[in-house]
Amino acid sequence: MGAIPEPRDQWYVIHVRSGMEGRVRDSMLRRIEQEEMGDYVYQVLVPVERVSEVKKGKKTESNRKFFPGYVIANLYLLDEHNRLVDKSWYFVRETDGVLNFAGGKDHPIAMRPREVEAILAQVREREDSVIPKIAFNVGDSVRVADGPFESQTGIVEEIDPTRGVLRVAVNIFGRSTPVDLEYWQVEKA
Numbered sequence: 001m002g003a004i005p006e007p008r009d010q011w012y013v014i015h016v017r018s019g020m021e022g023r024v025r026d027s028m029l030r031r032i033e034q035e036e037m038g039d040y041v042y043q044v045l046v047p048v049e050r051v052s053e054v055k056k057g058k059k060t061e062s063n064r065k066f067f068p069g070y071v072i073a074n075l076y077l078l079d080e081h082n083r084l085v086d087k088s089w090y091f092v093r094e095t096d097g098v099l100n101f102a103g104g105k106d107h108p109i110a111m112r113p114r115e116v117e118a119i120l121a122q123v124r125e126r127e128d129s130v131i132p133k134i135a136f137n138v139g140d141s142v143r144v145a146d147g148p149f150e151s152q153t154g155i156v157e158e159i160d161p162t163r164g165v166l167r168v169a170v171n172i173f174g175r176s177t178p179v180d181l182e183y184w185q186v187e188k189a
Helices: 021-034 086-093 113-126
Strands: 011-016 041-045 048-055 058-065 070-075 098-101 130-132 141-144 153-160 165-172 175-182 186-188
Touching: 011 021, 021 041, 021 070, 021 086, 041 086, 070 086, 086 098, 141 165
Parallel strands: 048 130
Antiparallel strands: 011 070, 011 098, 041 070, 048 058, 141 153, 141 186, 153 165, 165 175
16 A cells, blocks of 8 residues: 555545536535535546537537436545545545446555656546537448438448547448448438
8 A cells, every 4th residue: 555645636536326426526526615625625526528410411519428327526535544534535525426436445546657747638538629420430320411422332441530430431423432421420320
C-alpha cells in the first residue's frame, strides 16, 4: 500500500444509480454549501462530451457521459493513518442516488494520480468540441441521405471518428466505388 495522498489530492469514483449522475452531483454541490463541507469536498464531476447525430434528418447535439453510472469526486476521505474521515464518508454515503464507492465497499481506494490526470485531460480536451456519435460499424449497410449519391445504398468500409467521415462502397454504373461521406449524410439501411 502506497502513501495516502494529501487531502486535496484524493480522488474517488462513486457508483451511483444509472441516470442519476447529474442529480447526485447537483445534490452534493448544493449540500457542500448548506452543510459547510468545503474543507472536505472539493470537486464533484460527471465527465461528459458533446455528441452530434442526425435524427429524422435533423442534426442534434447532446451530452454523453464518459462513465455512465459513476461520479468522480475530489474529497478528503482518508487521513494520514488510512482511516476514513467520517464527515466526508457519511456526506457521500447519505447522498440520494449513491450506491457505493468503486474499488472498495468499506474502505475506498483513491485513484492514482495518473488516472486522475488522464480523466481531467480528457474532460478539458472535449469540453469545447463536438464529436460525431458513431452509429455505424465496418460492414454495415447504409443509405445515403444527402449529397450527390442520395438514396444510394452502400457498405461501410472504413470509419474515421476524428473527422466524422465514413468510407462507403457505393454502386455507381455497376461498379463498387468508395465514397467519403460525413456521418450525418448516411443512415442505416
